[in-house]
Amino acid sequence: MNYELRIKNFSGPIEKLLELIEGKKLDITELSLAQVTADFLKYLQTIEKFSPQLLADFLVVAAKLLLIKSKALLPELKLTKEEETEIKDFTQRLILYKEFKKASQEIARLVSQKRHLYTREFLQNAKAAFYPPSNVNLIILGKMMEKIFNSLKDLLPDVQKITLKAIKLEEKIAEILERLNKNVKINFKELNKQKTKIEIIISFLALLHILQDYHLEVEQERNFSDIIIKSNFKK
């Protein structure tokens, strides 16, 4: 479940506070805020368990409530001017929220009346065509194209260019035969210097083919050592 869905199941801190006050049929005053503080803190524990993301918003409100509660319990407690305005401001906010909550129910009522206004589609009867603005010129079009191209490029994954060279067995056979024509002796390693794995395999296959058809002398001392190919061709 994503964050949005999770928090949908919970009221926000201000909403919850209003719920608690209205539940006790109290007006929004400092005194009633002090009265619901305990209930609010209890609710905070549920929040903590189910939606840690919402907790921060709730803690801000809880801190304010505790200040208000302290003030109510300890009349001799001296609050700073800043704290006094903060408390006053907070009660105001709650009243403001309550008003908007009420208004949102009005909006909901309007929506449910289904007195929707319908409109036509954008240029409904116009044929689809290219209508360039009159100030368009080649330079602007070019720049736009470049912009589109660049933004599309960002969407594409990095591409590496890989060229696969097709090697024909016949060509390889011809190549080896030609070499044998020129040199009496060639060695396999030398033949395949700096070649890809596939090319080496093809070379080997080519060599096997040549051995079938021609009379050659081939030496290999041990497994995987170099192969020496000697031609018997008469020069």
Next chain:
Amino acid sequence: MKSVAKLEALLFIYGESLSFKKITKILDIELPEIEKTAQELKKVLENENKGLRLLIDNQKVQLVSAPEFSDLLSKVIREEFEENLTPASLETLTIVAYRGPISRAQIEYIRGVNSSFILRSLLMRGLIERFTNPKKPMSYLYQVTFDFLKLLGINKTEELPDFKKYQEIDKINISL
């Protein structure tokens, strides 16, 4: 008057909302004249009990069907207003409607809870729109759209219940 008919014809073929500014260019009529013309067209449609109405809000106008035919027309129109609004999105939408253009910080000040997800989903549904705050280039201001008015069946935000009251409701200074 002739420009009333011109405006009506233009809005009929265009379909979507048009800004006064754009209309002045198309119809070659001065801005104050356009505003007067729009008001006149609106009156004509209402007084003569036509099937159409004119939305005028925020320097934009759009021709729409009259709200009393919503039921009738919903038979032929795809369900564009079907999806339900959750209480949280309704609440956010309300604040934007009554107090827009409004910043996210101001909305969250009233709601006391992070509202970015809800604002995003309302933006996606086209019920609100945002633009860069001219006073604060790095932040956005949100306001309701014509689609919001069309959903509610009202002509302009001022027609919302108790609009004036909610505009003036707080004496609290919410810093932008």
